Amino acid sequence: xxxxxxxxxxxxxxxxxxxxxxxxxxxxxxxxxxxxxxxxxxxxxxxxxxxxxxxxxxxxxxxxxxxxxxxxxxxxxxxxxxxxxxxxxxxxxxxxxxxxxxxxxxxxxxxxxxxxxxxxxxxxxxxxxxxxxxxxxxxxxxxxxxxxxxxxxxxxxxxxxxxxxxxxxxxxxxxxxxxxxxxxxxxxxxxxxx
Amino acid sequence: xxxxxxxxxxxxxxxxxxxxxxxxxxxxxxxxxxxxxxxxxxxxxxxxxxxxxxxxxxxxxxxxxxxxxxxxxxxxxxxxxxxxxxxxxxxxxxxxxxxxxxxxxxxxxxxxxxxxxxxxxxxxxxxxxxxxxxxxxxxxxxxxxxxxxxxxxxxxxxxxxxxxxxxxxxxxxxxxxxxxxxxxxxxxxxxxxxxxxxxxxxxxxxxxxxxxxxxxxxxxxxxxxxxxxxxxxxxxx
Numbered sequence: 567x568x569x570x571x572x573x574x575x576x577x578x579x580x581x582x583x584x585x586x587x588x589x590x591x592x593x594x595x596x597x598x599x600x601x602x603x604x605x606x607x608x609x610x611x612x613x614x615x616x617x618x619x620x621x622x623x624x625x626x627x628x629x630x631x632x633x634x635x636x637x638x639x640x641x642x643x644x645x646x647x648x649x650x651x652x653x654x655x656x657x658x659x660x661x662x663x664x665x666x667x668x669x670x671x672x673x674x675x676x677x678x679x680x681x682x683x684x685x686x687x688x689x690x691x692x693x694x695x696x697x698x699x700x701x702x703x704x705x706x707x708x709x710x711x712x713x714x715x716x717x718x719x720x721x722x723x724x725x726x727x728x729x730x731x732x733x734x735x736x737x738x739x740x741x742x743x744x745x746x747x748x749x750x751x752x753x754x755x756x757x758x759x760x
Numbered sequence: 761x762x763x764x765x766x767x768x769x770x771x772x773x774x775x776x777x778x779x780x781x782x783x784x785x786x787x788x789x790x791x792x793x794x795x796x797x798x799x800x801x802x803x804x805x806x807x808x809x810x811x812x813x814x815x816x817x818x819x820x821x822x823x824x825x826x827x828x829x830x831x832x833x834x835x836x837x838x839x840x841x842x843x844x845x846x847x848x849x850x851x852x853x854x855x856x857x858x859x860x861x862x863x864x865x866x867x868x869x870x871x872x873x874x875x876x877x878x879x880x881x882x883x884x885x886x887x888x889x890x891x892x893x894x895x896x897x898x899x900x901x902x903x904x905x906x907x908x909x910x911x912x913x914x915x916x917x918x919x920x921x922x923x924x925x926x927x928x929x930x931x932x933x934x935x936x937x938x939x940x941x942x943x944x945x946x947x948x949x950x951x952x953x954x955x956x957x958x959x960x961x962x963x964x965x966x967x968x969x970x971x972x973x974x975x976x977x978x979x980x981x982x983x984x985x986x987x988x989x990x991x992x993x994x995x996x997x
Contacts, residue, residue, distance in 0.1 A: 572894060574962045575954045581901025582950040586943060588902075589909055617939060621947070630894070638898055645788060646866065715851060745935075753940050 572630050580631050583622040584638045590614045591639075591689070605722050607693070608731060609738040612686040616742025617749050619685070623678050624750070629668050632681070636660020636688055648692040655691030659684055679743045686739040687732060696723050775814070777877050777885035779980040783810055784869050786987045790994050791865050803994035805835070810987050811868045818876055827868045834860020879904055884970040897962070901953070905946070912945050913938070 594610040626632065640656025643649075663685035670677025695703050700723065708716040775783075790807055808831055815824035838857040879900050886896045916938060920926075925937050 574897065574957060577894060577897040578901050578950060578954045578957060581898035582905055582946060582953075584898060585902050585905040585909060586946060589906075590939075614935075617935065618943060621943060634894055634898055637895070638902065641899075642902075645784065645870075715854075749936070749940060753936075754944070757944060 572628050576626075576628050576631055577634075579622070579625050580634050580638070583618055584635050584642075586618045587615050587635070588639060588642050590618065605693075605719070605727070605731065606734075608686065608689045608735040611689050612682075612735050612738040613742045613745070615686070616682065616739070616744075616746035618746075619682055620678070620743060620746030620750055621754060623667065623672070623681070626667065627672050629664055632664040632667060632685065633657065633660040636663070636685065639688065640691065643692050649695055651694045651698075652688065652691040655688045655694070659686075659688035675747070679740055682743045683736040683739040686735050686742070690728075690731060690735065693731075697725075697728055774876070774979075775983060776974060776976050776980050777882050778889065779976065779984055780873050780877060783814075783983060783987050784866070784873055786991050787811070787865055787869050790991050791862060799997040800994055801835070801839070803990050803997060806990040807987055807994070808865045810983060810990075811865055811872055814872050814983070815868070818872075820872075820875075823868070823871070827864065830860050830864050834864065874903060874906060877903070878972060880970055881972040881974065884972050884974045887968070888974055893965075901950075904953075905950075908949060909942070909946060912949075913942055916941050916945075 591611050594607060594614055622635070636656035636659055637653065638656075640653035643652035643656075663681040666677055666684060667681040670681075696719075704716055704720050707719060787807055787810065791804060812824050812828050812831075815821075815827065834857050837853070838861050841853065841857070882903060883896055883900050886899070887893075919941075920937055925933075
């Protein structure tokens, strides 16, 4: 059943799950100092965050919650120095994911999987400067991390890599969602949390 | 409006929450996302000194001292040592100095923010800025939950150690033994929090009064000007 208006309880839920999501994102972020992982970072996030996100979706019954989560994550990313692109992608992906879930009336599992796929793409916003401002970005990386690191990273940044990244993130999100569902069945339903 | 004497007076030196957020953003933009050289280092240092002064002003001397040592050491090493380092050693070296001179100021500023900012003061400040409640409430919960998550995860760590479950084993096992209990307790705490918030009348729309007095004072002006000047100098130089 879909409710019409956002409740205070909904908003608190959004806050809690955004916190868990962001902590996992930071954990995944530490992998970013290995060159290959700084590109594959969205995959790790999508895999890890499947569990909290699926649990979050079981408590989502109102349009707007997923959108707010996307925006909040974007603002957090901006506040921790990842650029403002994340806010835009957070809003966009959150809104799209919200619409998809709404089409499934917030209970269809298929819609939820697609929703998580779309939602997971927001994190690519923090990496967009690599493509959009390639030259100045790599100048900075070269100064910061040395030529070896920048070189191995730069060779990975091509147009088709972005497409590949989007596809791979979606695949990782599907795996993450099913992982989340398994955990949900095994632990949370038994514990009476859902 | 509540009586003025009922309002909480500033115990220590207290900045307006909006000033704190502004300082965090400024430090973030200047220190984190740029790569200074020459004279810019002075402006960067002036900005990096802001969290130090703030920590000292609230009596967190120990944290302030540790921060100062870490930052100065990291910055000096970045200037003088990384040029000579090469190969894997150089990568490690750059990584460490980058963390110290770039990341630590933001982390310390965020630490100060979370430690000194009361949630209701934050809500009052945001409402004064006419931010939508749909953003304020989740954000306030977020602030409250970062320390809670750290606490809970420490407790789970202890419990797992007592049962002899370490970090070894497959990543899936780590997820199952760390993440699942963590989420269970967080969800439980969240439910209690929503019940408490509803009891306290968070559902009521309309203008709310607040026990915290929100407003800009002399110190806000001092720190605001200090940081803004440093940031402007940074981009001019």
